[in-house]
Amino acid sequence: QKEVEQNSGPLSVPEGAIASLNCTYSDRGSQSFFWYRQYSGKSPELIMFIYSNGDKEDGRFTAQLNKASQYVSLLIRDSQPSDSATYLCAVNIEGDNYGQNFVFGPGTRLSVLP
């Protein structure tokens, strides 16, 4: 079974620090990787997408991908209390079973302390 794993947290960081969120996946055929942010009681929204090895930066957010290690991470610099949310890692997997080719991890709850 294709799996996406995340540390459930909560991960607590002080305001202004760097928050590091990690995600591992089991399928080497995975093609692209997404980070969704979900505030409590709200729906997920896409904040980062990456498909090439290395780093991708967007404002305070950096996604890092290492396909050899089957590892993708999200760094949030200068963390703010408004970043407190659950962060869902999602993986697009190549395969024949179309309905099971996009898998979400369980999410990591981040708490940024003022």
Add this chain to the structure above:
Amino acid sequence: NAGVTQTPKFRILKIGQSMTLQCTQDMNHNYMYWYRQDPGMGLKLIYYSVGAGITDKGEVPNGYNVSRSTTEDFPLRLELAAPSQTSVYFCASSLAGLASLYNEQFFGPGTRLTVL
């Protein structure tokens, strides 16, 4: 644009009752999805549709049915509700399909369903 809308926001069902969760999108997306999210768990795909008239099962389809008669609407039907169907249900849509390299999904606000 309203994006993806869902009704109702909350619902309590008794075991064995049936209901339909409504989902509408105004972005002209061909691809639409139904997910359920249990506490501490990721989103699990129930059913998806690649266009009007075309639907297929996702990872957890048992106990559910869908239809897609128009591009805009993708209702989810629960027959014979069971406590195991207590969850938050999200409808989503996207311009590109699940097999695409880039697939941004836009989610509705969710329906919180309790089966007692």
